[in-house]
Amino acid sequence: MLTGKQRRYLKGLANGLDQTVYVGKAGITPNIIKEMENGFEARELVKIKLQEGCALSKDEVADEIIAATGCEFVQAIGRKVTLYRRSKEHRQIELPR
Secondary structure, X not given: OOOHHHHHHHHHHHOOXXXXXXXXXXXXXXXXXXXXXXXXXXXXXXXXXXXXXXXXXXXXXXXXXXXXXXXXXXXXXXXXXXXXXXXXXXXXXXXXX
């Protein structure tokens, strides 16, 4: 569970981050979950963008991905959602205490 201080720190890091996963009209597919897993292992912080055709809300997308991957919610702004999960092998982000 992220503390408020850790969440603020991750929001700052996410500010300059580009979207790496796009969710379209097909919703959350196994390929999206696989891309999220790869993103968490490579970068730890992943930003998702919901395309115009996506029938799911940003909350539904976040909930499904959190349930499937065990990641942590960081923020949701507009049609973008940012999630975090510590990498097992490539730790890059040192969270404040």
